Amino acid sequence: MNLSKERIEFLQKKIYKVLNNQENWNVKRIKFLSNGVVNAVFILEEESRGILIARTPWGLDESNEDVASLIKEATIAKHCFKHGLKVPKVVHLHLSKEISFLVSEYINGDDSFISAADIGHLVSSIHKIPFEGLSIVEQENKSFYHIVSSRIVDRVSTLNKFLSHEIKIPPLKEMETTLSMTNSDHCLIHLDIRTPNIIRYKGEIKAVIDWDNAFIGDPLMELMRILETGDIDIQEFQKGNGNNNFLTSSSRPNSIIYRLDTALMLAILFTTYIKDIDKGQHYIQRSHYLSNSLKRLF
Structure with a gap:
């Protein structure tokens, strides 16, 4: 653009x-x-x-x-x-x-390689930061689960305008209730972990940038977003992150909801803002698949 x-x-x-x-x-x-x-x-x-x-x-x-x-x-x-x-x-x-x-x-960087294990360790460090005293502007007086469920509804509405076969999802309240049943402690989550948002120099992580998608919320959403985008070697990521259980939970309703949120966002991005036919079609198909998987669980 x-x-x-x-x-x-x-x-x-x-x-x-x-x-x-x-x-x-x-x-x-x-x-x-x-x-x-x-x-x-x-x-x-x-x-x-x-x-x-x-x-x-x-x-x-x-x-x-x-x-x-x-x-x-x-x-x-x-x-x-x-x-x-x-x-x-x-x-x-x-x-x-x-x-x-x-x-x-300004932090100087280059295009040097950083391992997925190092990225996993970075994500773990983000999740361990105390969030007391941190107020995120669009999250004030709103439930994290309501925010996620609402934007899925909005994204489905936006994407369906471009599709011949509509994506159908459970009602907002049902998704919100399902998410709220999880017992995970909330933490700061970045929600856009990828190499362009990591300043690196000579193979070392110097800084993480671009907090536009961040929330205080369920760390599983961070992990499901990374899993859905497919940009990072998950097995190596786990070695640095220390969370060896999130892959086993990837078929649960809350995991599917989080992955659907990502797939919808990327489908809209690649069909309306950054014109990429192949990626747009891939994430449209993923959105259909995940919404159908979700409906079978409700």
């Missing part, structure tokens, strides 16, 4: 101007680095702070959700940094009607 040169220059100039209007800020250079579905990322050099990273929603109409995403990233990153997890240090969060952006520490 490429941004126009004009849009990149507009965002770049806005960030430059806002920062240099702050007391004790002197940005010398700013350069476009990359963009994702929501945010554009810039690298900048500040006189006393050195190299930094700024991310900002690139859409023409900055939504409340996009701004909330920046707040969420800053809040979780500060909390994780305080508890010793390897994350970029938050430097500045700017929120305004004109432009909102988050400035963080």
Whole structure:
């Protein structure tokens, strides 16, 4: 998803101007680095702070959700940094009607290989972080299980608009009740663990980034998402993670619900935002399979 040169220059100039209007800020250079579905990322050099990273929603109409995403990233990153997890240090969060952006520490990385066992250990470290005092903006006063069940219903509704054969799922309340029957302790879960979100250098994990999907919730959902995406060697992952039981629970209703949430998200992503016919069809088929598996269990 490429941004126009004009849009990149507009965002770049806005960030430059806002920062240099702050007391004790002197940005010398700013350069476009990359963009994702929501945010554009810039690298900048500040006189006393050195190299930094700024991310900002690139859409023409900055939504409340996009701004909330920046707040969420800053809040979780500060909390994780305080508890010793390897994350970029938050430097500045700017929120305004004109432009909102988050400035963080720059951590140098490369494309070196990191083992699935190391990723498993990283996930275990995330799950062990105390979450007392951490407030996630879209989770306030809402049950985690209700959030998951609701977005499955919403995602099915969205995806069915593109399908000739509709995906059918159990009622929201039934899914929510099924999930709430689990006895697992909740913890901080990242929910987008993959190598692009792990800064690594010479085979060592330097930091984990992109907390936009994170929640305080059931760690099984993290594991089922990793299992469903298929990007990480699960056997090696288990060696580093220390959880040797989650594969045996992958056929249970709550596991299927969590995997369905992931499959639906990826089906929508690859059919509407990132056009990839093969991946889109794969996750549409997975969504059908998992919804049918779920119906047989209810």
